[in-house]
Each structure stands twice: as structure tokens, then as C-alpha cells.
Amino acid sequence: MSELANLVLACDKRLGDCRLSLNISLPLQGVVGIFGLSGSGKTSLINLIAGLIKPDAGRIEFQQQCFVDRQRKRWLAPEQRRIGYVFQDARLFPHYTVRGNLLYGHPTRADTPEKLARIVELLGIKSLLARHPNGLSGGERQRVAIGRALLSDPQLLLMDEPLASLDEPRKQELMPYLKALSSEFNLPIILVSHSLNEVLQLVDHLVLMDAGKVVQHGPLEQVWNSPAMQPWLGVTEQSVLLTAKVAEVTDDHGMLPLALANKADEGGKPLCLWSSCHREKEKGQVLQAGHDVRLKIRAADVAVSRVQPEQTSMRNILPVTLVSMTELADQQIEWLMAVGEQFIKARITAWAQQEMQLKAGESAYALIKGINVLGVSKKS
Numbered sequence: 001m002s003e004l005a006n007l008v009l010a011c012d013k014r015l016g017d018c019r020l021s022l023n024i025s026l027p028l029q030g031v032v033g034i035f036g037l038s039g040s041g042k043t044s045l046i047n048l049i050a051g052l053i054k055p056d057a058g059r060i061e062f063q064q065q066c067f068v069d070r071q072r073k074r075w076l077a078p079e080q081r082r083i084g085y086v087f088q089d090a091r092l093f094p095h096y097t098v099r100g101n102l103l104y105g106h107p108t109r110a111d112t113p114e115k116l117a118r119i120v121e122l123l124g125i126k127s128l129l130a131r132h133p134n135g136l137s138g139g140e141r142q143r144v145a146i147g148r149a150l151l152s153d154p155q156l157l158l159m160d161e162p163l164a165s166l167d168e169p170r171k172q173e174l175m176p177y178l179k180a181l182s183s184e185f186n187l188p189i190i191l192v193s194h195s196l197n198e199v200l201q202l203v204d205h206l207v208l209m210d211a212g213k214v215v216q217h218g219p220l221e222q223v224w225n226s227p228a229m230q231p232w233l234g235v236t237e238q239s240v241l242l243t244a245k246v247a248e249v250t251d252d253h254g255m256l257p258l259a260l261a262n263k264a265d266e267g268g269k270p271l272c273l274w275s276s277c278h279r280e281k282e283k284g285q286v287l288q289a290g291h292d293v294r295l296k297i298r299a300a301d302v303a304v305s306r307v308q309p310e311q312t313s314m315r316n317i318l319p320v321t322l323v324s325m326t327e328l329a330d331q332q333i334e335w336l337m338a339v340g341e342q343f344i345k346a347r348i349t350a351w352a353q354q355e356m357q358l359k360a361g362e363s364a365y366a367l368i369k370g371i372n373v374l375g376v377s378k379k380s
């Protein structure tokens, strides 16, 4: 898929009291997440792409292909759009086996057995092939539904809250399969989700919706760190996302060096944060040098110092530039600070601010008590 591949949504649709009004161009690489309150128009947005509903005005283009253009009276039928759709519930045929469900409606082509084998392997459903949907767990059923959508050879996969009907253990069971999908099949995915945790683990590009409009969209880190996202995070969860790359481990302190993207210290070495290898193993994450990772750092876990602390047990200390200050409730202050081209936030007391008189533009040090490593992707 070329980097320029995109999906243009420039259309309007009235839905009862809600008016969906879209004017965005989405990248078709990795996973695009559609996030927002119930009723904000997430499902309607993907239904417009799938052709399940028609816009009242405007156009939808997938790369150079016109899906619909009301002005030019052009309409490509849903079955001609080569789109896979995975619903909240798996919607399998109860009287067919898993194999029957996977192959239902797909013309048997020369490459079907090979593709079936690959999909069955990736989704871990080989042992289920002869079984019927009624005997499967929710997570297993959803994996079969994903397999069926993949076998239709789609150029785009739409997923409407594929984990919503599952309990927490089943969600965790399905998550790694979803993570692998886009890169394994080089297939763009648009995922509707209510869950911040799913967004953090799966999404590369986030679209934030409210009342039928796109409030913000862009790379996940950018949208997550923007003011539009703050109401979703609550006071204690205010946080930023940073990107980093696992560096070579050169010692045996049991810590993993995570080199921040685009930032080197004065000696030219990349600035690193450190995470315990042991903790990552416990989370089931296998991290190797070269892996790209996403880091979540909560503002409440960051303190500010004017001087570089010495003789301290803290390992994660970064030189920063103070950018802007926001007064919060309960005599708390939040400082936005730049680390190269990335940002970090610290929540300090108004008392500390009064004493330290920190000002925008000054240099300082961020003392980071906790980092959360998420969204591991392959070596790049």
C-alpha cells in the first residue's frame, strides 16, 4: 500500500436528529481508530464507507476509486467495494461448520487453500475448523468472523467494536490477533472503539468524533496529547504518549533502554528512558532492540527540578524545556514540557510552583516515576 493511499470522506448525512458532516482524508496504513461518545456517528461513518448507507450530499473516494459522488451521480455498490466488515457480534451461520463459515460466499480460487491456511494459522483457529459456532467462545467466534472477512480478499477492513461483546479475558485473548492483522496482511483497518485501552493498544491514527463531526484526527500520539482528548482521560489519567525505539542492551541491570525518537543528548547519544525487563516479560511483551514502542507517561508520575538531581535512585530523568502552564482544580498545576519534538506533562502543586516560579521557555529536568510501554510494533 503506497504511503499516499488515502480515503477521502467529504459528505453529509442526516440521521434522525443527528447530522453527520465529514470532511477528512484518512491514511490507509495500519489501524485508524474511530473514537467518541455513543451516538457521535462512528458506526454511521463506517457504514458510509461500506456503502450500507448513502450520503445525502458529497463524495467518498478510496485511493483513486470513487465509492460515491452525489453530484456526479456515481455509486459503487457495496459488494463492488472489496470491503471486509466485522460486526460487534460475529454473525456466523449456526448450521455451518467453522470451515463452512470461512468459505461461505467466497468464490473458490486457485489461491484459496493457501490463503485459508495462512489465515487459520494467524488467527489460531485450526482446531476449530470442524466445529459449529454454537460451541465456540465469543472470542473464538470473533476470530472466525475476522477470518471470513479476510478471505473475501478485501482492500479495506472495517471493524465495529469487535471486542465489545466479549468479557475481559476474551478481549485480552483476541487483542494479539488484532494487533497482527494489519501488518501481516498489509491491510488498512478502520476500527470503531469505545475503549481507551483498545485505542492505546491497537490504533496508529485516531479520529475523535462528537455530535456527527470530527473534532480532531491525526497520529495517535498527537491526538492523545491534544486538549480535545483531555476530557476523556480524567484528572488522574492525564498523560502523554511518546514514541521510542528499544536500543541495544549493553549491561545487565535488568533494564531496557528506550531511545526517544528525534532526540539526542549533548554528546549525540539518543536520550533514553528505562523500563524493567522483568516487568515487560510479566506483561507478556517480548521487546528486542529495534522494536518501535509507544510510551504512556502520566502527568501525576512526573516531577520537575531546576537542577539535574545527583545521587538519586531515579533512573528516568530528562532535560526538558518548559512550554506552558495550566492551572487545574485543587491547587494543582500542569506543566507541558518539550523533549525535542515530543512532549511530556508534569502535575505539581500550586505550592511548588509558587516557590519555584517556573516560567515558559526555561530549561528544567523531568523526573519520571513511572512509564507504561504499549503498542509494540515490529523492527523498522
Ligand SMILES: Nc1ncnc2c1ncn2[C@@H]1O[C@H](COP(=O)(O)OP(=O)(O)OP(=O)(O)O)[C@@H](O)[C@H]1O
Residues within 6 Å of the ligand: 015, 016, 017, 018, 036, 037, 038, 039, 040, 041, 042, 043, 044, 045
Ligand atoms: N437510521 C437511522 N435513523 C435515525 N437516526 C439514526 C439512524 N441511524 C443512526 N441514527 C442516529 O445517528 C446518530 C449516530 O448514530 P451511530 O450509530 O452512528 O453512533 P455511534 O457513535 O456509532 O454510537 P454507538 O457508540 O452507540 O454505537 C445517533 O444519534 C443515532 O440515533
